[in-house]
Amino acid sequence: MTPEDIAPLFTRADGRYLCARWGRPIVPVVFGVEDATLSSVKGAIEAVVALAGHQMAETDPELGANLMIFFFRDWAELGGVPNLDRLIPDLPPLLARLQAQGANQYRAFRFDADGAIRAAFVFLRMDAALSVLPAEELALAQAAQVILLWSEQAFANRSPLARAGTGAQATVILRPEIAGLIRAAYDPAMPAVAQDPSHALRLAARLGSG
Template structure:
């Protein structure tokens, strides 16, 4: 049981503009990974499976509408995105986005798509390797990306700290994050919410769990 508070749960989903915005997947996750060797591919898919299991959600080979809906890209330079066919269809204003990522020396970027009810229907996750990232174990990168793709966390969240923890068994999703992820997929809760009172409903399920 976590000592998490309702206020802390609200922070998880309060964006930098002050809006409370919660969204979870409204359909099974159908992942695909680009830019890695077979060994790393297994690690990334295992991490996604682990986070889907925590949530009590479902993973499938294909999405009937989109084919694959969780795309994870590994690259060495943001400029590579400009050469990927149809990437501009996935990421609006691609050139300016790439310029911003280069300017910030960013190592990761995620873009979500939502259905009419506000639920997540697709996530495009990008990881730029190189520099300090080359020293980070693949398991850590994969699990971090997976947990951040499962919910629309605040844009302020996990910028200064990791959603993961180190235990004697290895790298795991941080207990408080895992508890919120599990509670967020309670079937009695909505797929999307814009009212901060939703955080109280999450909190009730976290402490009950």
């Protein structure tokens, strides 16, 4: 990928470049799924965290869990989740907006003082489109989208996933260039937060050397 390919993946709707990675170990908790799906979700998170060279932990000393993933059927269900309005500001109007848009997913991030990711919240409304996806595929896509702060439109037109192999042997993997970007962004020599578009040049250089 060239810097021109990479920059839009981290350019916000207002034109600002912003790439951030997690600044602490990730502690996931998943709500609204059966044990088999829970295993798939946590396995996908573990795989992407390992790819990044980052860490997971049993608990976050400040938050307990810092990656919360909710599966549900209707946005209105979230209004009854205890204390969620303390974690997500302006929750009622947000839910009303997502309901009106017919959205089936939403991600919210919280940041440390230096701008690194401190917590993430993933909301998945299991409509017809999401319900037909295998749990492993849905989980891997979500794990990829919370390991970094991507642009809101980064995956609007193309999934972060690809298929490897053919027929019954086909498996779903991260697109190689997306996997490479995740590894590059977590390189210890790279900053945890970048707001200058020249960061895309540094990512591209690491992809080229990898």
